[in-house]
Amino acid sequence: MECSAKNITNIQDILNEKQLEHILSKVAKPGAKIVGYDLKSASAGLVGFLGDHLRLKLYVKEDLIKEIHLFIKSLPMNNQPKADFITQNSFNKREALLYKIFEEIDDETCDSNPWRPKAYIYTDNILVMPDLGAEGYKSYPSSKYLDKNHVMVTATSIARFHAAFANYETKKTVLENKPYNFFDEYGHVMTEPVFYDTPWLRAAAKLTSNLLKEFSTNSKCYPSDLEERLVDLYIRACDDIKYYEGTLNVLIHKDLWFNNILFRYSGDVATNAVLIDFQCMRFAPPAFDMMLFLHLTTTRSFRERHESEVLRHYYTVFSESLDDDTKRRMVSLNYDLENFLAWCEKARLFGMLLAAAIFPYSLMDPVTAKKTFDDPETFTYLLEVDRSVPVIEHAKESNVYRIKQLELSEEIVEKYLLRR
Incomplete structure (x- = not known):
């Protein structure tokens, strides 16, 4: 051969x-x-x-x-x-x-x-x-945003993923005749490797600050200590995503950008979404997946118009996918639509900040990304110190790359640093 x-x-x-x-x-x-x-x-x-x-x-x-x-x-x-x-x-x-x-x-x-x-x-x-590509599945171009059809199909798959794990935990509880806690067994694997107060995170905050200073027309209104305050926000977001006692925790994907979702179509209509690449998974409330997914793949205006409908659709599919024993467990946890939506609001900061940290990589075209981020000589420096120079240079050349990052970064500052 x-x-x-x-x-x-x-x-x-x-x-x-x-x-x-x-x-x-x-x-x-x-x-x-x-x-x-x-x-x-x-x-x-x-x-x-x-x-x-x-x-x-x-x-x-x-x-x-x-x-x-x-x-x-x-x-x-x-x-x-x-x-x-x-x-x-x-x-x-x-x-x-x-x-x-x-x-x-x-x-x-x-x-x-x-x-x-x-x-x-x-x-x-x-x-x-x-190879799902050989079976007709396709990724969605990162240069665009997902439309409502693709968002709803993906929300369905995320809901089924979360429900399948919730049912799994319930069955383990029944089989072992005592409450089963995944985190007790595998918490040593589930500890966060990157998204906490690490050099990677501080480099992400530095880049967000530098992007805003370079491109935002509102930069004169921003605080002089913008980078330091962004670091604090990133750390706050890190502290939010964790295992919580007394509520529903599931395995979440935590990396639902365009390349990790493959779509099957009937004509031009997306009919199914497959989630791939689970290397970043965590054990936490399901809302963290949904809020990260929405901020990674949709516009601010889309979220303002459709977020409530999308979240309710997710919750409906999630509930319908639960077995009877797990439905009873949800009642004992007081986990209902209202509770889920409250968790979504708590998870919003994380969704926005992690999306901002991922965008410099995920929005870059694959060939340029390989040249930029896959060089052994510069890999560690860009990962842990400062990736501003290549990202800002590419943002000057690519309107889509610049506009997507700038929109989210400005929204973060507006929502969490300027409002009082």
């Missing part, structure tokens, strides 16, 4: 023989053999920021030759500082844990109308799953 992409590692350096046999057992008839493959990068640019992403096409001989399309995420092969960052902060360990839990979750609609992908291999070093 020969790899068709000359600059990509051979398949034997990605997957061992036992792993390949395991994949075959999931996708082919007994006795099937791999007779060839094509392995290539998933994109010329960055598909995601926490790993290398590859597409693998296996040619498998059963009665005839058939093609198996796979998507692989592995530790970076050419950026050791990034690989160390991923390992030290347990990003892959989190995702592997979640896929283990997914296998325990009984979701009868997952195959026909999935809200998540399957995974054939999931370890601390590698994730192998079907």
Whole structure:
């Protein structure tokens, strides 16, 4: 077998023989053999920021030759500082844990109308799953904002994800005949690796301040200690997202930007959304996912017009997806629509601040992002010290990149620093 992409590692350096046999057992008839493959990068640019992403096409001989399309995420092969960052902060360990839990979750609609992908291999070093692109799923361009159709379809999948985990916790409680608390068992994995008072966060606040000073027509109205006050806001937002006693906590995705949501269509209408890339998951109230999703993917005017409807739709789907035992648990927690909406307001600061921190990466076109943020020589400096120069330079060249970041940054200052 020969790899068709000359600059990509051979398949034997990605997957061992036992792993390949395991994949075959999931996708082919007994006795099937791999007779060839094509392995290539998933994109010329960055598909995601926490790993290398590859597409693998296996040619498998059963009665005839058939093609198996796979998507692989592995530790970076050419950026050791990034690989160390991923390992030290347990990003892959989190995702592997979640896929283990997914296998325990009984979701009868997952195959026909999935809200998540399957995974054939999931370890601390590698994730192998079907290539959803080959099944017709598409990502939405980050240069645009989601319209109402895409928002509602995604809210449905987020609600089903949260409900599936709520049902899972309830079933564990019934099986063990005592209250089950996921955080008690896996809290050591769920600790926040990045979004607390870290150099990464302070660099995010520095960039927000510098963007506003460079581009905002309102900058003269802003406090002279803008960066310091933004640091305080970022830390406040960090302190808000955590496990809370006495209310509903679920596994939340916490990274629902455009590349982590894939859509299936009927004509031009989005009919289903699949959530991918769970490396940043946390255990916290569900509202934190919804508020981050809305601030990452929609305009301020969209939220002003439609946020209430979207949140109510989410809550309806969530409630309808609960089993009877979990519905009773929600009553005991006083978790109803009013309570959920109150949590959304509490989660708003986090949604806005984390979106502002992610935007410089997620809004940049993939090829430029790879050149900017995936260089081993500058990776740590841009991550932990200051990423203002390349971001501001790109914002001068790209109106979309500048306007999206500026709109959210100005809204943050207006809502949390200027209003009294």
